[in-house]
Amino acid sequence: MRVPRRVRALDPQQLGAYFVLMEVSSILRHAVEQHLRADGDLSYVQFQILAGLSGSATGSQRMTALADSVVYSRSGLTYQADLLEARGLISRSPAPDDERSIIVNITEAGRALVSRVLPGHVEVVSRLLLEPLSRKDLEVLTRLLAPVRDHMRTTPPRSAAPRRRNKAAPDG
Amino acid sequence: MRVPRRVRALDPQQLGAYFVLMEVSSILRHAVEQHLRADGDLSYVQFQILAGLSGSATGSQRMTALADSVVYSRSGLTYQADLLEARGLISRSPAPDDERSIIVNITEAGRALVSRVLPGHVEVVSRLLLEPLSRKDLEVLTRLLAPVRDHMRTTPPRSAAPRRRNKAAPDG
DNA sequence: TATTGTTATACTCTATAACTATA
DNA sequence: TATAGTTATAGAGTATAACAATA
Numbered sequence: 001m002r003v004p005r006r007v008r009a010l011d012p013q014q015l016g017a018y019f020v021l022m023e024v025s026s027i028l029r030h031a032v033e034q035h036l037r038a039d040g041d042l043s044y045v046q047f048q049i050l051a052g053l054s055g056s057a058t059g060s061q062r063m064t065a066l067a068d069s070v071v072y073s074r075s076g077l078t079y080q081a082d083l084l085e086a087r088g089l090i091s092r093s094p095a096p097d098d099e100r101s102i103i104v105n106i107t108e109a110g111r112a113l114v115s116r117v118l119p120g121h122v123e124v125v126s127r128l129l130l131e132p133l134s135r136k137d138l139e140v141l142t143r144l145l146a147p148v149r150d151h152m153r154t155t156p157p158r159s160a161a162p163r164r165r166n167k168a169a170p171d172g
Numbered sequence: 173m174r175v176p177r178r179v180r181a182l183d184p185q186q187l188g189a190y191f192v193l194m195e196v197s198s199i200l201r202h203a204v205e206q207h208l209r210a211d212g213d214l215s216y217v218q219f220q221i222l223a224g225l226s227g228s229a230t231g232s233q234r235m236t237a238l239a240d241s242v243v244y245s246r247s248g249l250t251y252q253a254d255l256l257e258a259r260g261l262i263s264r265s266p267a268p269d270d271e272r273s274i275i276v277n278i279t280e281a282g283r284a285l286v287s288r289v290l291p292g293h294v295e296v297v298s299r300l301l302l303e304p305l306s307r308k309d310l311e312v313l314t315r316l317l318a319p320v321r322d323h324m325r326t327t328p329p330r331s332a333a334p335r336r337r338n339k340a341a342p343d344g
Numbered sequence: 345t346a347t348t349g350t351t352a353t354a355c356t357c358t359a360t361a362a363c364t365a366t367a
Numbered sequence: 368t369a370t371a372g373t374t375a376t377a378g379a380g381t382a383t384a385a386c387a388a389t390a
Binding site: 215217243244245247248251252270271272273 | 356357358359360361365366367
């Protein structure tokens with residue numbers, strides 16, 4: 001099993017790109033998480049859920065759609081949704097067209113919290129990530145990473161449990 | 173308190189760069205973590221510790237140096253070091269010049285595990301991150317992110333507990 | 345039979361504070 | 368008094384598997 005052919009070590013350039021990406025994103029995420037916790041008592045995932053809902057036209061989404069976009073397991077989303085609902089930041093109601101599904105709605109309190117937290121969030125991102133980058137840099141960075149994102153979205157996890165609703169091909 | 177001046181919302185270009193960076197790094201980290209767990213029963217932090225040690229000339233480092241480079245709290249590093257030591261992957265011995273300090277050494281078993289896990293690690297990184305990027309892209313990406321990393325390293329967390337060994341300025 | 349979502353559960357990781365020992 | 372590291376403890380987050388209800 002596990003026959004990884006052609007796995008030469010990474011050369012310094014490849015290693016460098018990988019490392020700097022991981023370090024930058026780690027520090028940024030850590031800083032963002034600290035701010036969200038301090039300022040709104042929110043985890044990053046919770047903020048993603050609220051922000052995603054408040055950004056959507058209807059302010060609502062199916063649980064599965066949320067799980068796919070935000071979190072890696074359904075039970076994890078249920079856990080987070082329970083917390084958000086207990087705080088009155090979202091509400092859940094059955095979907096009219098498919099009674100198995102649950103529609104998650106952001107409440108006024110949820111929108112208010114997002115609005116309250118957003119400035120600080122923006123401030124952290126601006127200070128840490130955006131400050132050293134010119135407009136041109138941002139454009140180039142996005143142009144480089146967007147294909148990687150698309151590639152990642154379509155590349156199957158291979159030995160991992162499928163993130164979407166596929167049947168599980170046993171392994172490999 | 174908390175007077176964030178000039179926090180306009182991010183424009184689409186800034187948002188796009190931020191989002192794509194976070195999504196790419198999240199997926200990559202998740203995939204890497206799954207591989208390390210499946211292939212070597214290692215967390216990402218544990219791998220970082222081992223890889224850092226095996227990369228260093230002496231195969232050893234002080235606990236504090238490791239904590240600074242890898243983890244955000246000292247107790248967190250102690251926890252991970254306990255696990256690694258229990259598996260015989262590292263050893264700890266008092267530093268000769270400063271008896272408060274502990275020198276962490278990677279063992280032969282530790283090096284062996286890194287060697288065993290590395291090909292799969294490289295494979296995951298190559299497949300997910302590197303594949304859609306040309307050599308030129310890698311160079312540009314690193315050139316863009318390296319200053320961000322340096323900026324982040326020197327930017328104080330502001331409202332967060334200092335990551336290094338500074339005195340804690342109460343807040344703000 | 346497959347899918348949506350929840351529940352029960354177990355486990356990993358992280359952080360804070362108190363503590364010991366050395367500088 | 369400050370620093371290095373450990374310990375005790377508590378809490379958050381995640382995943383797996385079993386489950387209920389609907390398609």
